[in-house]
Amino acid sequence: MTMPKLQRRISKEKKRNRLPGITRIPACTILLLALAAVGATAQSSTEAAPTAQQAPSPDATPTLHVYTNLKQVPVLVLTDDYQRMKPLDTSKFRISLDSGPQFPPTYVRQEGRDPISLSILIDASKPDNQMLPRISQAIAGLAPDYLQPQDRVSIYVLDCTLIRTAYEAPANAAVLRQTVDRGLTPWQIRxxxxxxxxxxxxxxxxxxxxxxxxxxxxxxxxxxxxLAITDGEDSGSRTLWSTVRRRAQFESIAVFGLLPTPVFAAMNRRDLGEIKVDSSSLRSTEDKFNQICGLSGGVEVQQRYGIVSWRLREFLQMVRERYILEFPRSPTEEAGEHTIAVSYRKRDLYIAPSGITVPVASEDEKKGANTVPINSSQAPVEGSRRVLLPNQ
Structure with missing residues (x-):
């Protein structure tokens, strides 16, 4: 067979074996906070692993069929008081699907220098946000040490309307400062x-x-x-907070919040000025913004000591230090919403997995005629507990 004919044949095979319109599974997660378990979901990507090869015949060109069957879940791990920590023994991570038996991931690594697509939403609708005067300098200072050339940044400012001044811009200090300043112009004029x-x-x-x-x-x-730089208070959106949370989970987007330190007037008249407190102890389980962050694989962080640049750098360090847990997709998984719980043996930690959406096995893969069987010792076993869906 001539080379042009062979290339055309391979191209046809590739088109025929694509998976258009395939049903996808939004994977929910369970957030473990200290000893309490809270329903959740989180972020991830999938990788393609070669699992099947068609047996060649004398008159046919061999074709390699590749199925997407490896899941990757980014998992944020902090101390039980939301502090960064030293690298963990990765052999102690365990995963459970739909409350089924726990199993170890096949591979674990820290995220490191993986490319990041970061959107920063700055809430400038409140006049008492003490972070705003210094925010453009602080964001610009993230490049090039914390935001790197392979990363992309989008800038949004919530003022009297929503303003976008950068979309997938390179992580360049001058560009970041210019775009943040431009978005804050209405606030500065007022x-x-x-x-x-x-x-x-x-x-x-x-x-x-x-x-x-x-x-x-x-x-x-x-x-x-x-990253939402806000006090987390909504003022009458048409969109439900639960819709925001589910969208972040299904689209594998981890939401982090940078909140200003709340200010309380001094109760004693002899005290001068105002008292700034760390409101982490005041957060309620009903805090909707806190739930959006935690159930999408992120966390709320509080500004401290008026040093917003330090908090921003710490936020990106948290992102880079996430653990990427890999495990195979079971060929028997069914389309729908499922839960994934990530735990760490013998430690009380804040563990927040991101949500993932992955394709289910195709009919050819399920039949297994031309599929290399998955290692049964590594195949996860799902439980019978399913996600309770909201009323439509």
Whole structure:
């Protein structure tokens, strides 16, 4: 067979063996916070592993069939008080699917320098956010040590409306500072005119703005992360907070929050000024923004000591130090929502997996006529517990 004919034949085989319209499984997760278990979901990508090869016949060109059957789940691991920690013994990670028996991942590594697609949403609708005057300098300072050339950054500012000043921009300090300053221009104008910034009622409140950012972040490559610099309070969105949470889970987007330290007036008149407290102890399980972060594979972090640049650097270190857990997809998995629980033996830790969406096995793969069987000792066993879906 001539080379042009062979190339055309291989091209036809590739087109025929694509998987158009394949049903996909949004993988939910369970968030383990200290000793408490809370329902959750999280982020990840999938990798293609060669699992089947068609037996050649004398008059046929051999064709290699490749199925996507390896799952990758990014998992944020912190101490039980949300602090970074030294690298762990990766052999102690365990996974459970739909409350089934625990099994070890086949491979674990830290995320390291994997490319990141980062969207930063800055809430400038409140006048008392003490982070805003220094935020452009702090974000610019992330490059090139914490944001690297392979990373891409999008900048959004929630003011009286939602403003986007950068989309998949390279992680360049000058570009980052310029785009953040441009987005904050309306806030700066109000501040100069009134002597102090006055609030404006956003036409696209927090949940609506986050939903818009997630929509634009979803198709981007790399490990997708949303950082919302906000107090986490919504002011009347049409989008439900649970919709934001589910979208982040299904699109494998980890949501992190950078919150200003709350200010309380001094109770004793002899005390001067105001008292700043770390509100981590004041967070409630009903905190919707906190749940969006935790159930998508992220976490809320609090500004401390007025040093916003330090907190931003720490946030990116948390992202780079996530663990990537790999395990094979079972050929018997069915389409639908499933849960994944990640735990670490003999330690009480904050563990937040990201959600993943992966294809189920094709009919050819299930039949197994031309498929190399999966190692039964590594195949995960699912439990019978299923996700309770909200009323439609």
């Amino acid at each position: 501040q100069r005119k009134k002597g102090s910034a006055i609030p404006c009622k956003p036409s696209i409140p927090l949940w609506d703005s986050m939903a818009n950012v997630l929509d634009e972040l979803a198709p981007q490559s790399g490990r997708r992360v949303l």
